Amino acid sequence: MFRISQYMRELAAAGATGAYPTVRPRPQKGPQGPVVIWNLIRRCNLTCKHCYALSADHDYAGELTREEVFTVMGDLRAYGVPVLILSGGEPLMRPDIFDIAARARDMGFYTGLSTNGTLIDTPLADRIAAMGFDYVGISLDGLRATHDRFRRLEGAFDRSLQALKLLRDRGVKVGMRFTMTAMNAHDLPALLALMREERIDKFYFSHLNYAGRGNIHRGKDAQFQATRAALTLLFERAWEAAQAGLPEEYVTGNNDADGPFLLQWVQANLPQWAPALAERLAAWGGNASGLNVANIDNLGQVHPDTMWWHHTLGNVRERPFSAIWSDTSDPLMAGLKQQPRPVQGRCAQCHYLPLCGGNTRVRAQQLTGDAWAEDPGCYLEDEEIGAVAAPGSAPHGPRQRITIPIREPIHA
Known part of the structure; x- marks a missing residue:
């Protein structure tokens, strides 16, 4: 995850004080494990076009029991895992989801819930608020017509937006989750306006990754120019919010070129802070698959992240997660943990x-x-x-250099 707002707030502070803020690492007690995204159930009431889990509205055999989940949670805590994101399928379709969430909360995990929101009515919103989730993310893939087409359910947009409002009004930290493709990129500005209008805390922008139905539909992936325009818009919104002191958060996922692209934006607009930002981005390090983010699926299989369901590292029924995650005998895991990675x-x-x-x-x-x-x-x-095309090969992307569009000068 790339936290745009974090860097924009640092840049705003630098402009106000004349010095880039020093960020001290948090003291660690014991081992520090990865953030774990846990697909506790594969069943879902929707069949979204870009679903990496290929979920459907029926039960799947062999899913972890509540007792098995609790056992795994003990190992995760001992291993230093700080965050659990409870996901699916649709996690609210799992009958014991609140038992699991309560155990996670009581064990000290930062506990998030990733849901499509269509099942959340007033009583369920009350229960989610009472549970004390640290964060609830709800997907909106565009405005009404676009979202309902993506989610293959008429009325899905209205139900998801209502869920955001119900949770917001109960003091729950909520966020919109948006996966951009060529089919919905046109709705991004309106969604950002809706976020501010409805006082939603967070906007998570996900690049389409090639997994599950996202892999099937990768031909609809947004083109590079549209991606750059979208990221520039997010940067401008986050910079505006940081300068105004607004509590909005903008983050992206599934394309770590966003870090270098932000550095280019800063070099063009706030060049005095570019060297300091470059150091911060190097400390961030980019893609965290196999390092600082992990996935456990509904059957207990461990993957380098949620997009690697076709590659299993082991199963928590057979070995503890801590042993699986530390094992580099798998060539993919060894490469992901290698610094620098053996890319070509x-x-x-x-x-x-x-x-x-x-x-x-x-x-x-x-x-x-x-x-x-x-x-x-x-x-x-x-x-x-700084890459040089191989002899006889075509240059990457469009031949013309794309200028980062800035609507007006931005000053620190």
Whole structure:
């Protein structure tokens, strides 16, 4: 996850004080495990076009029992896992979801809930608020017509938006989750306006990754120019919010070129702070799959992240998560943990490699069969990253250099 607002607030503070803020690392007690996104159930009441889990509205055999989940949670806590994101399918369709959430909360995990929101009515909103989730993310893939088409359910938009309002009014920290493709990119500005109008805390922008139905529909992925325009819009919104002291959060996921692209934006608009930001981005390090983010699916299988369901590292019924995650005998896991990663092509030549970590490896694997090939989803041009095209090959992306559009000068 790339936290745009975090960096924009640091830049705003630098402009106000004349010095880039020093960020001290948090003291750690014991081991520090990864953030775990846990797909507790595969069943879902929707069949979304971009679902990585290929979920449907029926039961799936062999899912972890509540007692097995509790056992795994004990190992996760001992291993230093700080965050559990409870997901699905639709996690609210799991009868014991609140038992699991209560155990997670009582064990000290930061506990999030990832839901489509269509099942949340007033009584369920009351229960979610009483549970004390640290965060609830609800997906909106566009305005009404677009969202309902993505979710394949008429009325889905109204139900999800109502869920956001119900939880917001009960003091729950909520966020919109948006996965951009060529089919919904046009709705992004209106969704951002809706976020501010409805006083929603957070906006999570996800690039389409090639997994599940997202892999099936990868031909609809947004083109690079649209991606750059969308990221520029997010940067401007986050910068505006940071300067105004608004409590809005803008984050992105599934394309770690966003870090270098932000650095370019700062070089163009706040150049005095670019070196300090570059250091912060290098400390961030980019893609966290296999490092600082992990996935457990509904059957207990462990994956480097949620987009790697076709690659299993082990099963928590057979070995503890801590043992699976520490094991580098799997070549993919060894490569993901290697610094720098053994990337090839233009990724190996890229001078931003320390910032993005080689980006999202699953796209390369899905398209070429090689997890270490250059990432086909990187929207930066060869000239921007310092790469040299191989003899006889076409340059990456559009031939013309894309200028980052800025509507008006931005001052610190």
